[in-house]
Amino acid sequence: MNSKTNTSFLINFLDKNLETISWGLYVVAAVLFIQGLRLMNSPKTARKGNKVSIIGMLLAVFVALFTTGYNKFETAVGLYAVLAGGIIGIVLGVLLGKNTKMTSMPQLVSLFNTVGGGAAALVAINDIINPAIQSFPKSGQAHGFVEVGTGVYNNTVLTFTPDNLAMIGKIDHVALITAILGIFIGCITFTGSLIAAGKLQGILSGNAIKMPGCIIINILCIVGALITGIMIFTNALHLKLFPEIVKLFPEIVHSIPLWKLVLLFAGFALVLGIAFVLPIGGADMPVVISVLNACTGTAVAMTGFVINNVVMIVAGALVGAAGAILSQLMAKAMNRSLVSVLVGGFGNSTKISDADSGFSQQLKETSADDLAIQMIYAKKVIIAPGYGLAVAGAQHEIAELTNLLEEKGVEVQFAIHPVAGRMPGHMNVLLAEASIPYEKLLDLDDANSQLIQADVALVVGANDVTNPAARRKGSSISGMPILNVDEAKNVTVIKRGQGKGYAGIENELYGLPQTSMLYGDAKKMVAEVVLAIKEL
Amino acid sequence: MSPTVIAITLFVLALIIGIAIIGRVPTTLHTPLMSGANSIHGVVLIGVIIVAGHINSPSSAIIIFLASFFGTLNVVGGYVVTDRMLEMFKPKKSQEIDSDTKITTEPISISVEVITQEAQKKGNK
Incomplete structure (x- = not known):
């Protein structure tokens, strides 16, 4: 009896209280995300921070599944769709x-960002073209951009009739705008990150790809997105906002079903994402990924507005802030404004420098044995x-070299330029993998x-970040901190070939009297140096 | 107050918290941080689940399936990769002593206890 009661x-x-309880648990999850990111401040607690954030995510997913399940999925299809997608996602993710x-x-992170x-764009799309009255059936309180009304929206095609206009009653304008923004930002991130990943993986050319009509495509897409966006807005609102304009073209506005408009809108945003990243050179990809990361965060927060979910809003905003700060730090490290990075790669300004650095440099080659001897008798070596x-995956050979030199009493340190590699901290991760202490x-x-x-x-496979040309005027990398x-007393550069760096200019370092070159794959050359030291 | 106003307030406050926290992360951790933040925006999965409760057409079933796949891939993949990166961020010494990921002060405090216990044992003898 007791158990029954x-x-x-x-x-x-x-x-009575499900909504309040779930809200409270979502807040806990949001706090765990904040705490997790805070713990990532220090290398010592970083891993713990990631775990705290995982716990937050598990909690949020559990609460979402429980509340949705408790209020009953309207159709079992919904549950199956989530589970099927989720299982594939888990397997592939692991x-x-x-x-x-x-x-x-870097490309993997970019892919996950894609x-x-x-996902953010899809949820927002679904919310506009299939705007179920997303109410908690038991409490009767609606969330979503429709606040009252039942069943009117079950058709995907919204037709304008005085009847349903009257039934719709109040519509949350802000939620509708955020849904449209969510689609826009989400779609740009989707194709943008995909292109960035393709460039990093080498599927697409890493160079800045200049299309003659690029500006025209950009303008067309922005204008197209603006028009379709406004049409979605007025269409979904049943044209309460611009009755005068609608009266001018009633056939056109009424004849296009909402879902077509949304697809068109998403299409413009998708093309815009491609046109945005393609002209940016591979060297700037870290900044781009960071910016796109921020964009996804914002898109998620926008989607959170639409379904009025606290954890999505907070987490989305957190990620938005993280990406924005990181992008700014990155751009600052290259002494360029974020805008100039995003507008286009180095390609534009290289013409000037090619002309003035037309001198041919006298390069001096060295051998692995010479380098080995030079380093053993050094007091301090900086890599x-x-x-x-x-690219060569030489981090373990570098670690072995470091250990050998330290056994011989040589002090070894690493000089990490903020934009060395293809992501902020890319070098740190690689060297940490080879357990070189941070x-x-x-x-x-x-x-x-x-x-x-x-x-x-x-210098192992670094180019532009060591070019002394940055210290004088007239070069395309002038002003970039290097x-x-x-x-240093002696400089040796391990380099695959005589090619130029991403900035496309000669490195004046190579012509200096104290510099010698060691041509070859970084992994192979470092291994040879290690062997040479062992034999000494 | 309307939910929208509350939502906007939350958004702005969270932005400020994010800036305050992230501004202090050292360069060393930028890649893992980006990756970690990347997995956090997988919370979009919560939205997917909530919306899935109200599916009312085949088209939305397809959308939800795709969104669920994307969202989970983002979350799971992101966390696995971040953890793999951070696993390597350990000072050399503690890596040899202890492969567990507990805070580094713990082994020290344990060893102090062990020493004092041993000292006591010796004293007892």
Whole structure:
């Protein structure tokens, strides 16, 4: 008897308070996300931070499943769709996450960003073209951009009749606008991140791809998106906002079903995403990924507005802020404004520098054995890694070299330029994989104060970030902070070939008297140096 | 107050918190941070689940299926990758002593306890 009354009490309690309880638990999840990001401040607590954030996510998903299940899925199809998609997502996510090489991390993050933006856009699309009256059936309170009314929206095609206009009553304008924005931002992120991932993976050319009609495509898409966006707005609102305009073209406005408008709108945004990232060079991809990451966060927050969900709003805003700050830090490190990065790559200004650096440099080649001897008798060696190290996957050889040199009493440090590699902190992750302690990694300012005292500076696959041309005027990278590698007593550059860096200009470092070149794949060359040291 | 006003307030406050927290992250952790933030925006999955409760047409079933796939891939993949990256961020010494990911102060406090216990045992003898 007791248990029966207990359960009926519980059901009664849940009926009355489910919304409040779930809201409270969502707040807890949001706090866990904040706490998780805060713990990522320090390398010591970072992993714990990620776990705290995972707990927040599990809690939020559980609450969402429970409340939706408790209020009954309107059709079982909904539950199956979520479960089927979820299972595929879990399997693929674990497989990709576990098996992707550390050197391909940036494109993987970009790929996950792609699907995140896609999901946000899809939820927003669904909310406009299938605007079920998203009410909690038991409490009768609606959420979604429709506040009262039942069943009118079950047709995907919305037709304008005085009847349903009267029934719709109040419509939340802000929620509708945010849904439209959610589609827009989500779609741009979807194709934008996909292109960025393609560029990093080498499927697409990493160079800035200039299409002659690019500006025209951009303008057409923006105008198209603006028009269709406004049409969606007026169509979904049943044209309460611009009756004068609608009276001018009633046939056109009424004859286009809402879902066609939404697809058209999404299409414009998708093309815009491609046109936005294609002209940006591979060297700027870190900034682009960061910006797109922020965009997805914002799109998620927008979708959160539509269904009035606290954890989506808070988490989306957090990610938006993270991406924005990171992008700014990155752009600052390259001494360029965020706008100039996003408008187009280095390609525009390289013409000037090609003309003035037309001199041919006298390059001096060295051998692995010479480098080995030079380093063993040095007191301090500073290694400046770059994208070449990531491509060759030479981090373990570098770690072995470091250990060998330290056994011989040589002090080894790493000079990490903020934009070395293809992501902020790309080098740090790679070197950490080879268990090089993070205390050995110097940031730009520390590295430059140490480089003056260094006997040997070893540049492994880094180019533009070491070019002294940045310190004088008239070069396309002028003003970009660089590692002052040339201040070390001896400089050796390990480089695949005689090609240029992403900025497309000669590196004046290579022509300096203290610099010698070691041509070859970073992994192979470092291994040869290690072997040479062992044989000594 | 309308829910929209509350929602906007939440959004603005969360932005400020985000800026305050993230502004202090060292460069070393930028990639894992980006990856971690990337998985957090997978909360869109909550929206997918809520909306799935009100499916009323085949088209929305397809949309929800795709969205659920995308959202979960974002969440699961993101967290797995972030954890893999952070696993490597350990100082050399503690990695040899303890492969667990507890806070580094713990082993130290344990070892202090062990030492004092041993000292007591010796004293008892």
